[in-house]
Amino acid sequence: MDFIHKKVALDYSPIFSILIPSWNNIDYLKCVVNSIKKNSRYKHQIIVHVNEGNDGSEDWVIAQGDISYTKSSQNSGVCYGFNAASHLATAEYLxxxxxxxxxxxDWDFYLFEEVAKQTDDKWCISGTMIEGFDKGNACVIADKNYGTHPSEFDExxxxxxxATYPKEDWNGSQWYPMVLPTFVYRAVGGLSxxxxxxxxSDPDFMIKLWHYGVRYYKGLGKSRVYHFASRSTGRVKRNDGRTEFILKWGMSSNTFFKNYLKIxxxxxxxxxxxxxxxxLRLKKQIDRWKVKFKSRPIDIS
Structure with a gap:
C-alpha cells in the first residue's frame, strides 16, 4: 500500500488541525469541507486522508488550494487515515x-471556549451529533431528520x-467532532x-487516553454537527473489534464506557x-468468559 503526503503552506496560524478520512465519498467530503469554511468562527488547517480516491476526491482536494492531504493507494481504514493525516498537523490541537x-x-467557537478553560494539559472534548434516527445513543440529539445525503439536505x-433542541453537556467524549491536544494523540501512538x-478503534483510543491519565472527557451540548450517517463500513470486511478489545484490555468496551467514562x-x-x-471485577471476568467460550464447539455426544 503506497502513501502520499502533500502539505499546503498557510499564511496564518490555525486554531485547530482538522483531520478528515474519506473513502470515495466525494459528495459528503465536499459538504463537510464547505460547512467548515462557511460555519467556523476561526481559521483552521484542513487535512484530508484520501482512501483510494477513485471518485475524484484527490483532484477535488488539490483544486481547493488550501487543503493538505494524505492518500493511500488502497483503503487503509480510519486508523491509518487519521494517523497519516496527523503527521501534517501544525496546530496545537487536533x-x-x-x-x-x-x-x-460556531461549532469551533464553543469547542475552543472549552479548551481555553483547561488548567490541565490532558483532556478530550467532543461536540454533539444531531442524527435523523434514534439508535439509543444518549450522547446524540436523535430523530431530527434533515436528509441522508447532501443532495437532499434541507440546510x-x-x-x-x-439550536432549538435542548442538550446538556455529557460525559464520555468519544464521538466526533472531537478535539484534544496534538501532543496527547502522538504520546499514545494515535489510533491502533x-x-x-x-x-x-475509537473505544480503544479512549482507554489509551485513560491509561495516559486523561480524566476530563466532556461532550458539549452547544457545539453541534449534523451526522448523515453514511454507511461506508458496509463496503468493507469488518474486523471483530469487540473481541479484539476484550483480549487487549481484559474488559468489554461496554464495561469501560459504563464504569469508567460513564458515557x-x-x-x-x-x-x-x-x-x-x-x-466490577465480576463484569470483567464475564467479558473474558464470553470471548473464551464464544467459538468453542458444543459437545452433543
Whole structure:
C-alpha cells in the first residue's frame, strides 16, 4: 500500500488541525469541507486522508488550494487515515471529523471556549451529533431528520432549527467532532492499526487516553454537527473489534464506557477512578468468559 503526503503552506496560524478520512465519498467530503469554511468562527488547517480516491476526491482536494492531504493507494481504514493525516498537523490541537458531517455555525467557537478553560494539559472534548434516527445513543440529539445525503439536505430548515433542541453537556467524549491536544494523540501512538479497518478503534483510543491519565472527557451540548450517517463500513470486511478489545484490555468496551467514562450521563467534572469492587471485577471476568467460550464447539455426544 503506497502513501502520499502533500502539505499546503498557510499564511496564518490555525486554531485547530482538522483531520478528515474519506473513502470515495466525494459528495459528503465536499459538504463537510464547505460547512467548515462557511460555519467556523476561526481559521483552521484542513487535512484530508484520501482512501483510494477513485471518485475524484484527490483532484477535488488539490483544486481547493488550501487543503493538505494524505492518500493511500488502497483503503487503509480510519486508523491509518487519521494517523497519516496527523503527521501534517501544525496546530496545537487536533480535531477529528467524519466526512459524513455538516458542522453547525460556531461549532469551533464553543469547542475552543472549552479548551481555553483547561488548567490541565490532558483532556478530550467532543461536540454533539444531531442524527435523523434514534439508535439509543444518549450522547446524540436523535430523530431530527434533515436528509441522508447532501443532495437532499434541507440546510435552510436545519439552520433555523438546530439550536432549538435542548442538550446538556455529557460525559464520555468519544464521538466526533472531537478535539484534544496534538501532543496527547502522538504520546499514545494515535489510533491502533491492529483494529483495521477501524471497528472499535475509537473505544480503544479512549482507554489509551485513560491509561495516559486523561480524566476530563466532556461532550458539549452547544457545539453541534449534523451526522448523515453514511454507511461506508458496509463496503468493507469488518474486523471483530469487540473481541479484539476484550483480549487487549481484559474488559468489554461496554464495561469501560459504563464504569469508567460513564458515557452519556450528565457532565459533572473530571471522572474519578472506578472502585475496583466485586461487581466490577465480576463484569470483567464475564467479558473474558464470553470471548473464551464464544467459538468453542458444543459437545452433543
Amino acid at each position: 480535531v477529528f471529523i467524519d466526512d459524513d458531517m455538516y458542522l453547525c455555525p 435552510e430548515k436545519f439552520l433555523a432549527e438546530y 492499526v491492529e483494529f483495521f479497518p477501524g471497528m472499535y 452519556g450521563t450528565k457532565f459533572l467534572g473530571k471522572l474519578p477512578d472506578p472502585e475496583e469492587n466485586f461487581t
